[in-house]
Amino acid sequence: MAKDQQEALFQQRVDDEQKIEPRDWMPDEYRKTLIRQISQHAHSEVVGMLPEGNWITRAPSLRRKTVLLAKVQDEAGHGLYLYSAAETLGVSREQLIDQLLSGKAKYSSIFNYPTLTWADIGAIGWLVDGAAIMNQVMLTRTSYGPYARAMVRICKEESFHQRQGYEILMTLCKGTPEQKAMAQDALDRWWWPSLMMFGPSDKDSPHSAQSMKWKIKRQSNDELRQVFIDRTVHQAEYLGLKVPDPKLKWNEQTQHYDWGEIDWTEFNEVIRGNGPCNRDRMAARRKAHADGAWVREAALAYAGKQAKKKAA
Amino acid sequence: MTREEALFRAVLRMGDNNLVLGHRLSEWCGHGPVLEEDIAQTNIALDLIGQTRNLLTYAGELEGKGRSEDDLAYLRGEREYLNVQLVELPKADYAFTIARSFLYDAFHLPLQQALTESRDEHLKAIAGKAVKEVTYHLRHSSEWLIRFGDGTEESHRRAQEAVDELWRYTGELFVPDEAEELLAKDGTLPKLTDLKAEWSATVDRVLNEATLKRPADGWMAGGGKKGVHTEHLGPMLAEMQILQRTFPGVEW
Numbered sequence: 001m002a003k004d005q006q007e008a009l010f011q012q013r014v015d016d017e018q019k020i021e022p023r024d025w026m027p028d029e030y031r032k033t034l035i036r037q038i039s040q041h042a043h044s045e046v047v048g049m050l051p052e053g054n055w056i057t058r059a060p061s062l063r064r065k066t067v068l069l070a071k072v073q074d075e076a077g078h079g080l081y082l083y084s085a086a087e088t089l090g091v092s093r094e095q096l097i098d099q100l101l102s103g104k105a106k107y108s109s110i111f112n113y114p115t116l117t118w119a120d121i122g123a124i125g126w127l128v129d130g131a132a133i134m135n136q137v138m139l140t141r142t143s144y145g146p147y148a149r150a151m152v153r154i155c156k157e158e159s160f161h162q163r164q165g166y167e168i169l170m171t172l173c174k175g176t177p178e179q180k181a182m183a184q185d186a187l188d189r190w191w192w193p194s195l196m197m198f199g200p201s202d203k204d205s206p207h208s209a210q211s212m213k214w215k216i217k218r219q220s221n222d223e224l225r226q227v228f229i230d231r232t233v234h235q236a237e238y239l240g241l242k243v244p245d246p247k248l249k250w251n252e253q254t255q256h257y258d259w260g261e262i263d264w265t266e267f268n269e270v271i272r273g274n275g276p277c278n279r280d281r282m283a284a285r286r287k288a289h290a291d292g293a294w295v296r297e298a299a300l301a302y303a304g305k306q307a308k309k310k311a312a
Numbered sequence: 313m314t315r316e317e318a319l320f321r322a323v324l325r326m327g328d329n330n331l332v333l334g335h336r337l338s339e340w341c342g343h344g345p346v347l348e349e350d351i352a353q354t355n356i357a358l359d360l361i362g363q364t365r366n367l368l369t370y371a372g373e374l375e376g377k378g379r380s381e382d383d384l385a386y387l388r389g390e391r392e393y394l395n396v397q398l399v400e401l402p403k404a405d406y407a408f409t410i411a412r413s414f415l416y417d418a419f420h421l422p423l424q425q426a427l428t429e430s431r432d433e434h435l436k437a438i439a440g441k442a443v444k445e446v447t448y449h450l451r452h453s454s455e456w457l458i459r460f461g462d463g464t465e466e467s468h469r470r471a472q473e474a475v476d477e478l479w480r481y482t483g484e485l486f487v488p489d490e491a492e493e494l495l496a497k498d499g500t501l502p503k504l505t506d507l508k509a510e511w512s513a514t515v516d517r518v519l520n521e522a523t524l525k526r527p528a529d530g531w532m533a534g535g536g537k538k539g540v541h542t543e544h545l546g547p548m549l550a551e552m553q554i555l556q557r558t559f560p561g562v563e564w
Contacts, residue, residue, distance in 0.1 A: 049341065050342045057339060060556055062361060064564055065338075069338060070354075076351045079347055080348070080351070171564060178559065287343070294467055295406050296346055298467030299459050299463065302458070302463040
C-alpha cells in the first residue's frame, strides 16, 4: 500500500476513535512523538521522586511518613508502567534512561524547583499533581492504546495524591500562624511554576496542532490551564490563602478567571537547565545509576549462571 | 521491674527496631540501583513503619501516661531509644543494606512467628499480620544476598565485606535484657536463645547458597538495648524529629 494511503487510513482510524495498538501501522512521526512524550512522562515520575523523597525522612508524623512513602512508591510504579508503554513502540528502557542521563531527554520542569518546607509537600500534591491530573485525564482518551490504559491506572492514584496534598495544607492552614505562613509561602513559590506545567501558550507550542490531529492530545495547553485555574482558585479561597497574582479576577462575561502573565523567560531558562535544582536532580539520577551498575551486573551474572545450571 | 514495665520496654524495643530500620530503608527512595528496588525497599519500609505504629501505640497504652505513637517516635532522645545497633548503622552501599536487612529479617521472622502464639493478645494480633510481611522481607533480602554472593567478583567481594562488617552487631539480637528475660518466663515473648538456633540455620543456608563465608563469632557490640548507641543514631533522630522539635505541640 502506498504511504499516503496508509496515512489516510491511519487518520481515518484515529478520527473514528479506534485505539492504535503496538502492531498497527503508524506514521514515523506519530511513533517518535509518542516515544518522546511517554518517556518524558516516565522520566518525570522518576525525577519527581526526588523533591518529595527529600521529606520522607523528615515527615512530621508516622502517618504522614507512611502516606508520603506510599505516594513516592506509586510514582516509581507509574515510571515503570510508562517505560513499559514506551517499550511497546520499539525502544528499550535502557536507551530511554541513557537519554535522560545524557541530558537528551527532558522531564517536567516543575521538579527543578526545591522543596524547602513541609508545606511544599502539600503544595506538590495539591498543585503539581492537580495540574498533572488535568493532563492525564485527557490522556486516558489518547489515541495510542497502551498509553491510554497506563493513564487510567495512573489517574486513580493521582487523585488520591492530590487529596492528600490538599489535606496537608488544610491542616497547616488550621494550625498556628507559623504553619499558615508556611502554607502561603509554598503557594507563592509553586503557583506560577504549576501554571507553566501546561506548557507554552497554544500559539507558541510547536507540537500541539499535529498532536491534536492525531488525538494524542485532545485539549489545548491554554484550555487545560484555564480549567485548572478556575478550579484551584476556589480551593485556595477555602484554605484562606492568597493566590500570588494581582491580576486574578472573576470575569462574569466569560465565566472564567482573568489572570496575569506567565514569566516565559523563567520557563525557558528552567528548560535550558538553569532552574534552581536541575543540576542536583541530574546529579542524583546519575549517581544512583552509576552506584547501581554493579548491582545490575550482579543480577544479570547470577541469572546467567542459573540459566546455565537449568540447561545442564 | 514489674511485668507491665517489662512489657512496655519490650514492645517499645520492637517498635524502635522497625522504625529505625524502616528509616534507613526509606533513605533509598529515589536513589535505588534499579526502579524495581526503589519500589521493593519502599514497600518494606512501609511495612516496618506500619508495624511500628501498632507497636508504639500499644506501648503508649501500656505505659498509661497518654503518650501517642508520635510522642514516642518524635519526642524521645537517642538514650531513650532501645533498638539494637544493627538497624541504626548508615545505609552504606547496596550490599550492606541487603546484608543488614537479611541478618535482621532472619531474626525478625521467627520472632513474629513465635509471637503468633504469645499469651499477650495484642502482640499476637500484630504478629498475625506481620508474619506475612516479614516472610516477604526475608525472601527479598535472601534472594539479593544470594545474587550478590554468586553474581560477579565485585558483588561477591562487597557482600562478603558487608557480612563481615555487620557480624559484630548480630550478637545483641540474642542477648536478653531484664525485660525480655522476665517475659520469656511467662510465654509473652519467645526465648531469644531459641530464636538464635533458627536464625543461625537460616544464615547458614543462605550464606552457603550465596557462596559466602560465615564469619567467626568474635567480639560482639552491644548497648543499644540499654539506650547506648553508635554515633549514627543521634543524627538520624535529629533529622527525623526536626519538625516536632522545632514546633512543639503542633498538629501536622
